[in-house]
Amino acid sequence: MKVLAFNGSPNREGNTFQAIRMVAAELEKEGIETEIIHVGNKVIRGCTACGQCVKNKNEQCVLPGDEVNGWIQQMKQADGIILGSPVHYAAMAGTMKSFLDRAFYVTGVNDGMLRHKVGAAVVAVRRSGGLPTFDQLNNFLCYSEMLIPTSNYWNVIHGTRPGEATQDTEGGQIMRVLGRNMAWLLKLVEHGQGTITPPEREAKTYLNFIH
DSSP states (O other): OEEEEEEOSSSTTSHHHHHHHHHHHHHHHTTOEEEEEEOTTSOOOOOOOOOHHHHHOSSOOSOOSSSHHHHHHHHHHOSEEEEEEEEETTEEOHHHHHHHHHHHHHHHHTTOTTTTOEEEEEEEESSSOHHHHHHHHHHHHHHTTOBOOOOSSOSEEEOSSTTGGGGOHHHHHHHHHHHHHHHHHHHHHHHHTTTSOOOOOOOOOOOOSOO
């Protein structure tokens, strides 16, 4: 099994990376491979609402010049996904948002490519805004019908300068517990395949309140 983690921080090995590594360490203890992709230092254009991914249904965003389509295919192959972001003005980092808007929309309109994969979100914050950012990241997982493991508190760790998150003992425990629970859920999903029939996917119902 493999888990793909996306680091939405501009800093390659800042506190968001430390949080992801804490979760990944527990996964690796259980024999689950992890790979961390650094998103936050890339130039990624936001979704332009062109609708071409809906029309083409070829698992690709039509916007050129970045790595989003390659990451989509890696997400398709992974068993689990971790979304990590720092907090910028009580919200996720802008580059991470641009990536998630495009990638998750493409996966959604292509038969729910991430449905029933295991997904978790982690947040690194100096002081405030951790929970709004955690909620934002979880919205992508929930909308995609992913399976979300929990920890013993919200998945937020504190630190300012790179590496300070390792001093947050409670935050570290949160990440360890999350990693162990994620590994357990991944194994449950794997062992249930071919034994327990998953619920059929329903076509999305859209209702606009202005007709």
